[in-house]
Amino acid sequence: MYQHLVNRRRGVKMDRKVENKKTSRMTNTSVFIAYLIVVLILIIGLSGVARAFHVGVIPHADLIQSYTSSGGTPEYKDSNTDLVYKVQQGDMLTFSITLNPGYTNLECEWTVRKGSAVLTSATGTSFSWTVPSENSTWEIEAEVFLRDAVGNPVGKDAVSWSITTVDVVTVNPGESIQDAIDSICPEGGVVELAAGIHNVSARTTMPFSRPSWSTIIDVGVLVIGRGNITIKGHGIDATIVQTDDPSTTIFGIMNCTNVNIQNMKIYGNFDRYNGKVPGINIHGIVNDSAFSDLYVENFKYCIYSQYNGDFDNITIKDSTFAYARGGVLWLSGMDNSLIENCDISGSASWFGLDFNTNCHNNVVRNCTSRHNGNNGFRIGYSKTNNNTLENCIAYNNVYGYLFQGSPIPPGPGNFMKGCVAYNNIEGVHISDAYADQGLHISNCLIYNNTGHGIGSELWHNKNGNIWITETTIVNNGGDGIYNELLYNFYVKNCIIAGNVGYGLKNAGGGSITSSYNDVWGNALGNYNNTTSGTGDISEDPLFADPDNGDFHLKSQAGRWNGTDWVNDNETSPCIDAGDPNSSYSNEIYPHGQRINIGAYGNTSEASKSPYHKIYLSVPMTIYSNGEYSYPEPPITYKDNQTVNITFNVSDTTNLTINSYTSSQISFTATNTTTDQKMNITVYNGTFIVVNGKKYEIKKDGIVQQTKTASYNKVVFTDIPVGSDYVITESGGKQHKLPVARPVVVTGIAILIVVAYWRYRRRRRRMRSGGLIVLVPGVAIEWSSFIYM
Numbered sequence: 001m002y003q004h005l006v007n008r009r010r011g012v013k014m015d016r017k018v019e020n021k022k023t024s025r026m027t028n029t030s031v032f033i034a035y036l037i038v039v040l041i042l043i044i045g046l047s048g049v050a051r052a053f054h055v056g057v058i059p060h061a062d063l064i065q066s067y068t069s070s071g072g073t074p075e076y077k078d079s080n081t082d083l084v085y086k087v088q089q090g091d092m093l094t095f096s097i098t099l100n101p102g103y104t105n106l107e108c109e110w111t112v113r114k115g116s117a118v119l120t121s122a123t124g125t126s127f128s129w130t131v132p133s134e135n136s137t138w139e140i141e142a143e144v145f146l147r148d149a150v151g152n153p154v155g156k157d158a159v160s161w162s163i164t165t166v167d168v169v170t171v172n173p174g175e176s177i178q179d180a181i182d183s184i185c186p187e188g189g190v191v192e193l194a195a196g197i198h199n200v201s202a203r204t205t206m207p208f209s210r211p212s213w214s215t216i217i218d219v220g221v222l223v224i225g226r227g228n229i230t231i232k233g234h235g236i237d238a239t240i241v242q243t244d245d246p247s248t249t250i251f252g253i254m255n256c257t258n259v260n261i262q263n264m265k266i267y268g269n270f271d272r273y274n275g276k277v278p279g280i281n282i283h284g285i286v287n288d289s290a291f292s293d294l295y296v297e298n299f300k301y302c303i304y305s306q307y308n309g310d311f312d313n314i315t316i317k318d319s320t321f322a323y324a325r326g327g328v329l330w331l332s333g334m335d336n337s338l339i340e341n342c343d344i345s346g347s348a349s350w351f352g353l354d355f356n357t358n359c360h361n362n363v364v365r366n367c368t369s370r371h372n373g374n375n376g377f378r379i380g381y382s383k384t385n386n387n388t389l390e391n392c393i394a395y396n397n398v399y400g401y402l403f404q405g406s407p408i409p410p411g412p413g414n415f416m417k418g419c420v421a422y423n424n425i426e427g428v429h430i431s432d433a434y435a436d437q438g439l440h441i442s443n444c445l446i447y448n449n450t451g452h453g454i455g456s457e458l459w460h461n462k463n464g465n466i467w468i469t470e471t472t473i474v475n476n477g478g479d480g481i482y483n484e485l486l487y488n489f490y491v492k493n494c495i496i497a498g499n500v501g502y503g504l505k506n507a508g509g510g511s512i513t514s515s516y517n518d519v520w521g522n523a524l525g526n527y528n529n530t531t532s533g534t535g536d537i538s539e540d541p542l543f544a545d546p547d548n549g550d551f552h553l554k555s556q557a558g559r560w561n562g563t564d565w566v567n568d569n570e571t572s573p574c575i576d577a578g579d580p581n582s583s584y585s586n587e588i589y590p591h592g593q594r595i596n597i598g599a600y601g602n603t604s605e606a607s608k609s610p611y612h613k614i615y616l617s618v619p620m621t622i623y624s625n626g627e628y629s630y631p632e633p634p635i636t637y638k639d640n641q642t643v644n645i646t647f648n649v650s651d652t653t654n655l656t657i658n659s660y661t662s663s664q665i666s667f668t669a670t671n672t673t674t675d676q677k678m679n680i681t682v683y684n685g686t687f688i689v690v691n692g693k694k695y696e697i698k699k700d701g702i703v704q705q706t707k708t709a710s711y712n713k714v715v716f717t718d719i720p721v722g723s724d725y726v727i728t729e730s731g732g733k734q735h736k737l738p739v740a741r742p743v744v745v746t747g748i749a750i751l752i753v754v755a756y757w758r759y760r761r762r763r764r765r766m767r768s769g770g771l772i773v774l775v776p777g778v779a780i781e782w783s784s785f786i787y788m
Contacts, residue, residue: 054152055420056368056393057343061155063106063144066098069161072131076168084162084192084232089133095161096126097142103155105147113139114228115258115288116315116338135187137164137228139260139290150560150588150604156341158318160262160293162190162230170194177221177241178203181229188228193264195238201245206252207283209306217277218245219252227257233264236295236320242267249277249299255284261291268298273325273348278304282311290315300325307357309333315340322346328372332356339364347372352397359384368393369400376424379414380404388415400424400449403439404431413438418603420444422549426451427476430466430485431458438465438487445472445551445599452478453499456485458508463487470578470601472551474498474543480522484508493578495541495551495598497521502528516579518597535579541598542572552600557590558608565608574598576609696728 068080072091076084087093099106110127112119114136120129129140139160146155167189169180173196180191200220208217220243223229231251233239241264243250250266253259261280268275279299280291283306292315296302302321305311314337321328321342327350329339334355344352344367352369355362355378369376369392376394379387380403394400400421403414416439421427427446430439446453453473464487472495473480479501483489489512496503496519503522506512506529516535519526526538542554544561553572558565578584578595586602587595592609595601695714696706705716 054154054366055391055418056366057341058145058153058156058366061103061146061157063100063103063146063155063157064097064142064159065100067096067142067159069093069095071128083160084168084190086164086166086168086189087131089131089135089165091131092128093131093140093163094126094128095140095142097144097159099125099144103146105149107145107147109143109145111139111141111143113141113290115260116290116313117258117288131163131165135166135228137162137166137188137190137230137258137260139163139230148562149564152604162192162232162260164188164190164228164230166228168192171198172196173198177231181221181223181226181231184229186226188226188230188258190230190232193231193233193239193241195234196240198239198241200241200243200248200250202248204252206249206254206281207306208249208277208281208304209283209308217281218248219281220248220250222252222254223256223259224252224254225256226259229256229258230260230262232260232262235263236265236293239264240267241265242269244269246270246274246276249279249281251280253280253282253286253289255286256289257287259286259289261294263293265295265297267296270298272298272323275299275325278302278330280304282306282314283309285310286314287312289313290317292317292319294319295322296320297322298324301330302328304330305332305334307332310335312336314338317341319343324348324350326350327352327354328369329353330356332358334359334362336360337362340366342367344369344376345371347374349373351375351378351402352394354378355380355384355387357383360386362387363390364388364392365390366392368395369397370395372397375399375402375429376421378402378404385414388417389419390415391418393420394427395421395423397424399426399429400446401428402431403429413440415439416441416444418443421446421453422448424449426453426455426478427473428454430454430456430487438467441466441468441471443470443599443601443603447472447474447476447549447551450477452476452480452482452501453496454481455479456483456487456508458484458486463510465490467492469493469582470595470597470599471495472599474546474551476500479503479505479524479528480519481505481512482507483510483512486510488513492516493582493595493597493601494518495520495574496526497541498546499523502526504528504530506530516577516582516597518574518577535577537573537577539573541574542568542570544568551598552605553596553598553607555607555610557610560605560607571610572607575607698728 070080071093072087075086097108099108108123108125110122112129127140127142139162141158141160143156143158145153148154166187167184169183169189170192171177171180172194177191177193177198177200184191202218202220204219204222205216206219206222208215241250246268251261266279268279275298277299278301279296280303282304291303296319302324303316309332311333312335314334316329317338317340319342321344323346325348328344328347329352331354339353339362351374352372353364353367364377364387374397376397376399377389377392379389389401401416401419421444427449428441441454453476454468455478464485466487466489468481468489468491470493474495475498477500480496480499480503481489481491482505484507486508487510489510491504491512492515494517496517499522501522502524503519503526504512504514512530514530514533514536518537518539518541519532520538520540544550544552544554544559552559552561553574554568554570555575556568556571559568574597576592576594577597578601580594582595582602584591584593584595584602586604587606588604588608590609591606596606600606691709694706694708696703697716697719698704704719707714707716
């Protein structure tokens with residue numbers, strides 16, 4: 001049993017640059033330094049960090065060396081590196097970036113946004129765009145991603161142009177931001193905040209409401225009833241907008257469309273946790289608006305959206321939100337919105353991110369929520385459904401993730417995909433009803449929490465369904481999964497191991513249905529008030545380095561270690577042990593064409609399979625250097641199909657038979673050399689191998705060898721290829737191996753045949769081989785091992 005599977009997981013803190021449009025992006029020296037930094041990120045930040053794919057904030061890296069824009073008849077444009085200027089309708093503009101040559105595997109993605117709405121996208125290092133025939137404001141953004149060998153984003157850089165056909169107003173420190181906004185024509189424009197500290201005091205008021213009360217608060221800058229307005233600074237270290245009054249909200253957004261606030265620090269300049277109002281307060285009806293590249297700190301809420309408001313297509317991204325007296329991001333009435341690549345921390349008493357009421361169809365991606373006085377992420381409270389948490393991290397909270405609320409309306413449930421929870425009091429907590437469509441948890445890592453991995457609490461006595469798939473739940477201080485609800489938990493393709501309580505505990509009126517899970521080494525027992533199900537196993541999952549948070553599965557065929565594929569000296573029993581009907585399409589070849597159990601199942605980081613599937617009726621050739629043919633599979637599989645195997649080697653081939661039934665299995669095996677021979681090993685199965693008993697092998701009815709079984713196997717050596725064989729135990733029970741006949745699989749026969757061959761050159765010896773699994777109506781599988 002694992003007593004301590006993991007240590008504290010290392011976090012990655014995003015290091016942001018100051019975007020100064022007049023300054024060169026990088027010197028030759030900084031190119032070299034940046035290269036070393038990212039190499040260290042790749043080596044240190046990834047190798048010991050477990051994830052199903054990249055989770056949490058994507059760290060900043062200096063991937064863009066320079067940028068320019070040209071074309072059209074611009075106004076207020078000081079140089080080709082200016083990021084804010086006015087253009088004319090119909091202008092053709094070209095935007096270009098130069099990538100840092102110190103990196104490879106870079107991908108550039110261009111997007112044109114009007115507020116939060118994406119109008120067009122492209123790839124490459126340059127992008128041309130024709131300005132629409134309208135008075136408005138747009139963002140043209142180039143995002144560059146550094147990816148590792150399996151496609152994970154391990155670094156990100158971006159540059160964004162604010163382009164308008166209306167007006168540009170520059171505000172220097174000491175000047176009024178509110179006056180600048182009021183001076184812009186009704187069609188909108190860009191308010192550019194110069195570098196420096198902009199002090200804001202109460203200028204006007206706006207509503208501020210919660211479910212049980214409503215009040216009026218002071219606001220320093222209010223955008224009300226407007227559209228197509230961008231308020232842009234020069235970076236979080238260059239442009240600082242602050243207030244000395246704990247009762248003043250800096251930015252109020254009310255009844256607006258296409259409002260953007262970006263590239264600045266928004267700061268409450270008073271004692272920590274003394275803020276009484278939000279830093280940004282969103283009220284009424286606000287659509288197609290974005291908040292990006294911000295650092296917001298020290299308010300009651302960093303961003304607050306009104307209870308019973310209507311906020312559609314809002315984007316909050318690439319930002320840090322810290323030290324809130326209440327919830328860091330308290331969001332209500334939010335629909336069809338995206339929260340991406342944000343670091344959320346330091347709530348004194350509430351949640352990091354809270355989808356509180358009436359939130360639907362939202363995505364939270366690559367966010368980290370940590371060190372909060374209550375929970376990291378909450379999805380729920382009332383009428384909140386079809387929201388997705390994807391590739392997020394929660395640590396050092398009460399609950400890492402809380403799914404809570406009164407019954408949701410009919411329709412899809414909520415989703416948690418590829419997320420990590422560790423060092424919380426409880427990893428995931430579920431309370432209240434989620435209706436028939438319920439909650440879906442997949443490809444998650446939940447470990448080293450002091451309580452349950454996934455816990456629950458009965459509140460409204462409602463029925464519901466919870467699906468937990470492809471998830472690793474280990475080393476938690478309570479149960480792996482604890483159900484005290486009236487819900488039905490369906491747990492599949494998961495690893496639940498080393499927990500201090502039970503692996504699966506059903507303590508309420510609901511149920512836990514387990515299938516194709518590895519439930520192993522849980523201190524109080526693997527099952528409580530529930531039982532193992534179809535395909536369940538209980539074996540050491542053989543994690544790569546659980547003490548350092550690496551829960552990839554060991555594999556002789558290949559395991560991802562964060563920077564490269566490595567080969568182990570043993571293979572996890574969880575590889576290719578999942579539900580045969582589950583998709584494995586994202587696993588990298590060789591994948592065995594069956595999903596792995598655990599958090600990496602059906603992901604690009606799934607450990608490779610030591611065998612490959614050969615479909616019946618499809619021929620295959622085995623070569624002495626370990627290569628083999630791998631034809632495309634047929635569409636359907638039927639009983640009594642055949643396979644032809646050709647051994648194109650000049651040395652002895654080792655066949656291992658693992659007989660699980662007494663049914664007849666046959667295959668056609670031919671050799672292309674005259675000296676081809678076989679060594680045959682038969683292990684225990686339905687065809688019982690009894691130690692000390694003699695067994696004989698007949699070729700064309702003539703006994704070739706008689707051997708005595710030992711160590712639960714019998715071995716025959718140097719048998720020529722090309723004839724029918726029958727292996728007989730004492731008592732007359734036969735296992736027929738007609739080597740020159742087609743495969744015939746009857747009943748529910750399963751026979752595993754492992755073929756090994758030797759190839760000697762000088763004093764070096766190469767051994768390579770394969771595993772054939774004959775399953776009636778399914779397939780045959782082949783393995784490839786090379787030992788030097």
